[in-house]
Amino acid sequence: MHTLRLKKPIAFFDLETTGVNIVRDRIVEISVVKALTNGETEIRTRKINPEMPIPLESSLIHGIYDDDVKDAPTFKGIARNLASFLDGCDLAGFNSNRFDIPMLVEEFLRVGVEFDVKNRRMVDTQRIFHMMEPRNLAAAYKFYCGKTLTNAHSAEADTLATFEVLQGQIARYEGVTLTDAHGKVTEPIKNDIAALHELTASRIIDFAGRMVYNDKGEEVFNFGKHNGKRVMDILKNEPSFFDWMMKGEFPLDTKRKLTEIKLRALTQR
Known part of the structure; x- marks a missing residue:
């Protein structure tokens, strides 16, 4: 029985991949721990x-080699069942907002299976950990759970550890106040998935982080020559930049979000 207060299921998951490039790399293993509202x-x-060779440097990290996956199903083969298993679930992981969720969304987009994250809360335990105790998953597990993480970089071991870490973070920090650089006092950690989503994922527009919200809540670019400039303004004043991004090596999720902003801009004229 877990101690999280849940209004809907939350799926903790971890991916092992051929590499860290969202566009080019692929998933070789996935583990999901779905926490239900009944405990x-x-x-x-x-x-x-992955339908591509696994680079040796990646295999040396997670221990999965080409022979281990040669008879495994492709992502396309499991996509619909996986989407069904995750249906109605919020999402959580360790560094999940920056890597695991973007990678998973990209894989679903490639095979044409709908996996909408708009109505899902996303909790990144690394974001909480780095705010409160900057280290890595093994250190987080030792610190919050008092245990040594064995089989690190095994998807299931990492996922179960992440699940326990969030519970440990809530037990340790619920009710603890923080004072920011402006003197504002808050109690950021609550046993509430919506509040934890707001803390760890509220600034996300596209998972690759090419666009973010500024302090005014406006969508701005987060890279290149237009860094910090409003997306709406660039789309209006330099339409060729949209075409360049759509033809460039950007994740499908980034292109989809950019297109949504462009369509919204057109309807506001």
């Missing part, structure tokens, strides 16, 4: 054939 959990772990 029960469901665990699913499986290897995936």
Whole structure:
């Protein structure tokens, strides 16, 4: 039985991949721990054939080699069942907002399976950890749970550790106040998934981070020559930049979000 107060299921998950490039790399293993509102959990772990060679440097990290996945299903083969398993779930992980969720969304987009994250809360335990105790997952597990993480970089071990870490973070920090650089006092950590989403994921527009919200809540570019400039303004004044991004090596999720902003701009004219 877990101690999280949940209004809907939340799926903790971890990916092992061929590399860290969202556009070019692929998933080789996924593990999901689905925490249910009744306190029960469901665990699913499986290897995936990435349909490309696994670089040796990646295999040396997670221990998965080409022979281990040659008979495994492709992501396309499991996509619909996985989407069904995650249906109605919020999402959580360790560094999940910057890597695991963007990678998973990209894989779903590639195979044409709908996986909308708009109505899901997203909780990144690394974001909480780095705010409160800047280290890595093994250190977080030792610090919050008093245990040594064995089988690190095994998707299931990392996922179960992340699940326990969030519970440990809530137990340690719920009710603890923080004072920011402007003197504002807050209690950021609450046993509430919506509040934790707001803390760790509220500034996300596209998962690659090419666009973010500024302090005024406006969508701005987060890279290149237009860094810090409003997306709406650039789309209006330099339409060729939209075409360049759509033809460039950007994740499908980034292109989709940019297109949504462009369509919204057109309807506001």
